[in-house]
């Protein structure tokens with residue numbers, strides 16, 4: 099109910115009368131007032147004026163389950179928001195193990211142990227970053243699921259471009275702008291040989307950061323830095339979730355194929371001489387294509403190689 103009230107207020111141009119809310123939602127005027135009080139306690143600034151009604155002050159920075167839910171256009175997404183948590187990814191794993199349904203999304207305003215691939219740290223400072231982990235239960239085989247990373251990258255890249263940011267995809271899981279990392283994606287899965295139980299897509303976006311920890315300063319960038327304006331994280335997350343919800347059924351049906359052309363167009367590595375850094379070795383080649391299963395095809399002096407994992411420098 100609170101979410102419904104928030105939705106009405108955030109869509110309204112000016113004031114919305116208590117009477118109107120009570121009629122629309124079929125609750126008493128006192129009920130409306132109680133929900134408004136509770137929203138205020140959660141940190142929303144809601145102005146009330148006699149004979150006019152209620153108006154939501156848009157702070158632009160509020161990030162909460164209600165703020166995201168009220169901006170979603172798609173049904174069936176459940177948000178669990180935390181002010182501070184070690185990692186949304188770990189929390190989502192636990193929820194999925196406990197049977198949480200697909201499209202349960204864990205978000206946080208601050209992560210104290212955010213992680214990237216192979217245990218690397220992911221910095222998520224309080225009040226500025228977007229961190230979300232989405233539980234997906236897809237009708238796919240485990241070996242087909244790996245291509246969700248480049249698929250999600252295409253969808254996220256599309257949303258950011260729609261906001262006017264000139265982003266590119268760097269294999270396997272980075273979104274770059276001006277050559278620096280604005281978003282990282284971490285896909286984890288729980289599966290048996292022939293059965294995928296669930297996937298968790300972790301998305302970290304640098305949104306309103308004006309500064310970064312020393313070690314990532316040269317390689318990280320935020321949307322605020324790129325556009326010169328403060329972003330509404332809940333609106334951005336709602337847009338990302340809506341687009342993923344809309345387009346992932348296409349992945350479930352036809353795999354990476356429908357996204358491949360866009361990926362090739364957005365890629366920073368295709369037709370470039372690259373160095374691939376893997377656990378025990380680094381080697382050079384020319385990236386020429388991406389396979390339907392997300393593997394990168396690299397031409398070397400000794401022939402073509404398929405790369406499943408690693409990091410690339412250009």
Ligand code: BT5
Pocket residue numbers: 184185186187188209211212213214215216218219220221222228229230231271272279280281282283284300301302303304314317318319
């Ligand atoms: C990634 O790993 O890029 C995946 C990041 C996924 C983060 C999300 S946030 C929500 C969810 N919860 C989590 O705990 N994780 C997910 P990788 O490709 O391994 O990159 C990690 C490297 O990126 C680090 O070693 C740093 O060099 C760099 N890095 C760390 N924080 C960064 C940031 N905020 N912006 C840009 N680069 C960063």
